Amino acid sequence: MKSREQVEVSVVNAAKQMSARGLSRGTSGNVSARVDDAMWVTPSALPYAVMEPHDLVLVDWDGNTLQGSRKPTTEWPLHAALYRARPDVGAVVHAHAPFCTTLATLRRGIPAFHYMVGVAGGDSIRCAPYATFGTPELAVAAVDALRDRRACLLANHGMVALGDSPGAALELAAEVETLAELYWRALQVGEPVLLNAEQMADALDRIRTY
Numbered sequence: 001m002k003s004r005e006q007v008e009v010s011v012v013n014a015a016k017q018m019s020a021r022g023l024s025r026g027t028s029g030n031v032s033a034r035v036d037d038a039m040w041v042t043p044s045a046l047p048y049a050v051m052e053p054h055d056l057v058l059v060d061w062d063g064n065t066l067q068g069s070r071k072p073t074t075e076w077p078l079h080a081a082l083y084r085a086r087p088d089v090g091a092v093v094h095a096h097a098p099f100c101t102t103l104a105t106l107r108r109g110i111p112a113f114h115y116m117v118g119v120a121g122g123d124s125i126r127c128a129p130y131a132t133f134g135t136p137e138l139a140v141a142a143v144d145a146l147r148d149r150r151a152c153l154l155a156n157h158g159m160v161a162l163g164d165s166p167g168a169a170l171e172l173a174a175e176v177e178t179l180a181e182l183y184w185r186a187l188q189v190g191e192p193v194l195l196n197a198e199q200m201a202d203a204l205d206r207i208r209t210y
């Protein structure tokens with residue numbers, strides 16, 4: 001079990017990495033980690049370069065601030081809904097990663113064009129239907145698109161990645177962004193050949209054990 005301080009540091013480190021690795025530009029995107037029946041979330045509108053652990057806000061599932069003086073991210077309902085619906089999830093990364101977002105504006109998920117799509121838990125990475133940012137409707141759409149998965153795209157918005165820890169969620173977000181870029185590149189030339197159900201099932205077996 002990690003201490004509260006370690007959890008806070010890992011949220012801030014993942015948020016800084018998200019920005020430094022080009023997964024979110026400006027102050028877009030947000031990161032959280034579950035602590036018992038609440039979550040540490042990144043604050044609204046604070047540049048990641050200057051973010052410190054004391055800038056995080058501890059928020060319960062109803063959006064009440066339990067600790068911290070800043071305003072929590074406007075996407076706190078998305079994070080809260082995911083922790084409520086998914087006991088397996090310890091951390092959430094939400095980013096406007098450029099290639100994921102490009103596909104999301106086309107309302108295209110990422111199909112089984114590459115076996116690594118399996119890192120998100122299945123044979124596709126879905127794109128959730130559009131809903132206004134920061135609303136419970138967006139949270140519902142994301143929870144549904146994430147069934148049996150650890151990542152999804154959000155139509156005309158961005159993407160979400162889940163993990164046991166902020167670091168793991170960030171690594172998955174980076175992997176999904178790479179897949180989105182490769183899929184986008186392939187689409188410039190034509191329609192990529194998709195792996196069939198049996199090929200993806202084999203890949204998923206191996207991914208689960210490596």
Ligand SMILES: [Zn+2]
Nearest residue numbers: 029133157158
């Ligand atoms: Zn967003």
